[in-house]
Structures are given as structure tokens and as C-alpha cells.
Amino acid sequence: MSDGDGQLSPPNVPGGPADEEAPDPRRTSRLSKIVFVVAVLVIVVPAIAAFIPVPYVILGPGPVTNVLGTSDGKPIVQVSGHDTYPTTGTLDFTTISMRGGPESQPSALEVVGALVRRGEEIHKQSEYFPEGTTNQQIQDENAAAMTDSQQEAIAIALTELGEPVTQKVTIGAFATNSAAEKAGLKKGDQIVAIDGHRIVTVDDVRPAVTAKKPGQIERIEVRRGGKAMTFDVVTTDNDGTAALGVYLSLSFTFPFSVRINAGDVGGPSAGMMFSLGVYDVLTPGALTGGQRIAGTGTIDYEGHVGAIGGIQQKMIGARRDGASWFIAPTSNCNEVVGHVPSGLHVVKVATFTEARTAVVDIAKHDTSGLPTCTAATSSA
Structure with missing residues (x-):
């Protein structure tokens, strides 16, 4: 076969240069985008994780x-x-x-x-x-x-x-929305008696309190700065039992x-x-x-x-x-x-x-x- 200047053109050999396809620019673009997204995820996800709080x-x-x-x-x-x-x-x-x-x-x-x-x-x-x-x-x-x-x-x-x-039971801290705190008790008060039950150790407190039902009144006798005081506390419900909303502390002389x-x-x-x-x-x-x-x-x-x-x-x-x-x-x-x-x-x-x-x-x-x-x- 002759081209325009009289020379023969090489035949189209399968697999030869004439059969090679030019790269599809759209495919290349998609691949680049995928690589870019993966790279961003590899970099960004750990960075985000560094700041996401978990419980x-x-x-x-x-x-x-x-x-x-x-x-x-x-x-x-x-x-x-x-x-x-x-x-x-x-x-x-x-x-x-x-x-x-x-x-x-x-x-x-x-x-x-x-x-x-x-x-x-x-x-x-x-x-x-x-x-x-x-x-x-x-x-x-x-x-x-x-x-x-x-x-x-x-x-x-x-x-x-x-x-x-000798030992005594005092109020160490109050729970949130404490009934005892609302009634006027203070941190450091020594609990002397609950509804007439003498309090000597921390173990004496729970049975005295839970003898009442939630919502009933407990009469709390305390000693504050050497002075005897009495408070009426409306108990709250703690999983079905009466509670005062206090954290007790055992102190000694x-x-x-x-x-x-x-x-x-x-x-x-x-x-x-x-x-x-x-x-x-x-x-x-x-x-x-x-x-x-x-x-x-x-x-x-x-x-x-x-x-x-x-x-x-x-x-x-x-x-x-x-x-x-x-x-x-x-x-x-x-x-x-x-x-x-x-x-x-x-x-x-x-x-x-x-x-x-x-x-x-x-x-x-x-x-x-x-x-x-x-x-x-x-x-x-």
C-alpha cells in the first residue's frame, strides 16, 4: 500500500502501535479522585478520632x-x-x-x-x-x-x-437535690439520732432511715458546734427505699x-x-x-x-x-x-x-x- 509520497505504509499488525488505545481521561480522573478520597480518609479520620469524646x-x-x-x-x-x-x-x-x-x-x-x-x-x-x-x-x-x-x-x-x-458519725457531703440539705442540715453536722434511734456507727444509719417509706418524715437530731439541733427531713425515693441524700463520714476523738x-x-x-x-x-x-x-x-x-x-x-x-x-x-x-x-x-x-x-x-x-x-x- 502506498502513501502519498510513494512509500509503502506498514501493515496494521495486531498488537502493534496502531492498535494501542490512548488513556481515557475520564477514567484517570475517577481514579485520581478515589486515591485522593482514600488519602484524605487516612489522614482525616484519625485526626477526627483524636478529638471525638467517648464514654x-x-x-x-x-x-x-x-x-x-x-x-x-x-x-x-x-x-x-x-x-x-x-x-x-x-x-x-x-x-x-x-x-x-x-x-x-x-x-x-x-x-x-x-x-x-x-x-x-x-x-x-x-x-x-x-x-x-x-x-x-x-x-x-x-x-x-x-x-x-x-x-x-x-x-x-x-x-x-x-x-x-471514741467515734461519731457526721455528714461528709450531700447528694444532688439532697432532702437533708434542703431541710437545713450542714456538712460536718454530727448525727446523734434518727427518729429516736441512737446513732453510734455508720451501720446504725441505714436501718434507721429505711424503717420509713419514701416521702415520710425523719426527725434528725444533730450536734453542730456543741449545740443540739433537730430537723425534720422529708425522705426521697432511692430505688424504692427512703433516703436522706447524704454521704456519711465516720470521725473519731x-x-x-x-x-x-x-x-x-x-x-x-x-x-x-x-x-x-x-x-x-x-x-x-x-x-x-x-x-x-x-x-x-x-x-x-x-x-x-x-x-x-x-x-x-x-x-x-x-x-x-x-x-x-x-x-x-x-x-x-x-x-x-x-x-x-x-x-x-x-x-x-x-x-x-x-x-x-x-x-x-x-x-x-x-x-x-x-x-x-x-x-x-x-x-x-
Whole structure:
């Protein structure tokens, strides 16, 4: 075949240059748009997730504090009017860190990150903050619980030493729309009687209140600044039972002044370690024998050691800060087994006496008989 200048044109060979199709500009444009959208999603979605709040709380290991040490340059255990004794070693109370709450929810990205960080746990916000509560209310409750734990720790230590201790029940805080607060009661009022029932301990309050039906009047006798006062409170409905809308605080009268300066920490879980610290300061010699011992657990006036939350995070924090021994409530054993950090030895206790004995045995390096958490105790 001849072209216009007399030369032969090459035949159209299948697959040759003449068969090649030019790129479809519309297809290229669509592909570019898809790539662009994917790229934007990859960049933007995590960025958005970094700011989207979600109703969860994140628990992690918190700081530890030596009860035998100082805070802001002052002894944590402060005693006046009684002899104290120098001591060595450490009795660390452990804490958890918490991110979250109804007014400061973590982002979705933070929650995802907590899934891969060692020692962190994710819980629904409702497990720690009942619906309708505020961060301030929880802080107030935790502050009241801390005050109670300190008072009961001092009380059990002094009682063990044979010192006379008397107790009283006071109003520590008010719930939202508290019937008692509306009736004129105030924080710090000592509750003396409810409808004629004498109030000596916190356990006396609930049966006295719930003897009435919601909406009925309770006559509350209190002591305020040395003055006796009486208030009529119309009870509210709390899941079908009568309620006053108060958070109670148990306080004591001691024969001399003992104060615990724990810093900005809330909740009752340091009670056992506080009691050991007070006992150590008021007795000759070093209870720990110079050892570093950490622990956690509530304490009550009768010397019972109670369960606490976040024990796995507290064990991690204790070991992180150098403790080799950890005293834990027997009732927390199910959360201890299988989660003890390497190098940490856990001793289970149920009473102040058992805790003190454990510390003494650790001090003497006589630890072979100390009880620990096992699979059997955790399932008991």
C-alpha cells in the first residue's frame, strides 16, 4: 500500500502501535479522585478520632507514696502530744491514674491507644460515674472516703496500742437535690439520732432511715458546734427505699493529735497502709526493718482489710518504683493471680493484725510461711 509520497505504509499488525488505545481521561480522573478520597480518609479520620469524646475511663498505674516519708516538706504522719520514734524503710501506698469522666471524656484515639499499652484498662464510664453525677460530686465523695480511711486507720492503730478512742458519725457531703440539705442540715453536722434511734456507727444509719417509706418524715437530731439541733427531713425515693441524700463520714476523738497529710489523693484504698504507718511511727524500732513494702486495701475500725479497685495497676506501679513486696487484700486475690509483675512478691491479708505480722516477717526475712494468692484462693 502506498502513501502519498510513494512509500509503502506498514501493515496494521495486531498488537502493534496502531492498535494501542490512548488513556481515557475520564477514567484517570475517577481514579485520581478515589486515591485522593482514600488519602484524605487516612489522614482525616484519625485526626477526627483524636478529638471525638467517648464514654469510657482509662485506668493506669499511678504514683506511689511512702507513708513514712514527707509531702510538701512535712511528714505524712504528723503526731503531737505523744512520743514518736524514728524509723527506716518504706510503706508505700499505691494509686491508679484515671482519665475520663462525664466532663472530661477521653478521645476515641486515646481509648484505642490504651488497648495496646501495658497496664492500662478500659471501663465504661457508668462503672465509675453513675448517670447524672458530675466530676465534682465524685471528687467530693473521694475526698470524704479519704478522710474516713485516714480516721479509721488512726483509730485502729491507736486501738491496737491500747489508746482510748471514741467515734461519731457526721455528714461528709450531700447528694444532688439532697432532702437533708434542703431541710437545713450542714456538712460536718454530727448525727446523734434518727427518729429516736441512737446513732453510734455508720451501720446504725441505714436501718434507721429505711424503717420509713419514701416521702415520710425523719426527725434528725444533730450536734453542730456543741449545740443540739433537730430537723425534720422529708425522705426521697432511692430505688424504692427512703433516703436522706447524704454521704456519711465516720470521725473519731483521739487522746492526742494524729494527722495524715496524703496530698491530692482521694478514695479509701490507702487505709491499711496508713494504719501500718501510724503504728510504726508510734512504736520503737523500724516495723519494716528497712525493707521497701507496698500495698493497698481499705481498713475499718474493727481492723478488717477490704477489697479495692485497680489492683493490677497498683502492683505495676509498686514494682515500677522498686518494691519487692506487696500486701494485698485477700478479697482481691481473683484479680491478683496471673497478673503479678516479675520480681514482686504478694502477701494476702484480711485484717490489720495479719498485715502487721506480714511486715514484721518481711523485716526479719522470715517469709516462707507468708500466705499468697493462688488459683485456689481466687476461686474460693
